[in-house]
Amino acid sequence: MLKKLIILISFIFVSNGLLAVSLQNKDSKSYKISVKSSSSTMRATINGGTVKGSICNECSVSVEGIGKVDANGTDKIIIKDGKIIKK
Secondary structure, three states, rough: OHHHHHHHHHHHHHHHHHHHEEEEOOOOOOOOEEEEEEOOOOEEOOOOOEEEEEEEEEEEEEEEEOOOEEEEEEOOEEEOOOOOEOE
């Protein structure tokens, strides 16, 4: 029984990681970002040509000077040509 419980808990943690929003900056410049979920707000910088994977499961991502987008699950947020899009 304990073994089944451990497997179930492991599956939940792994599947949560698979359903995570990613943020890619295809521009050459860096941007300040804010990621707001139901329980917290994270502020960071994303450098040009980089990807931040698994930033949240459900959140609102703001990119300073560009805009904001809501995302969840396997959404991919892309910064390109000074615009923010969600795929």
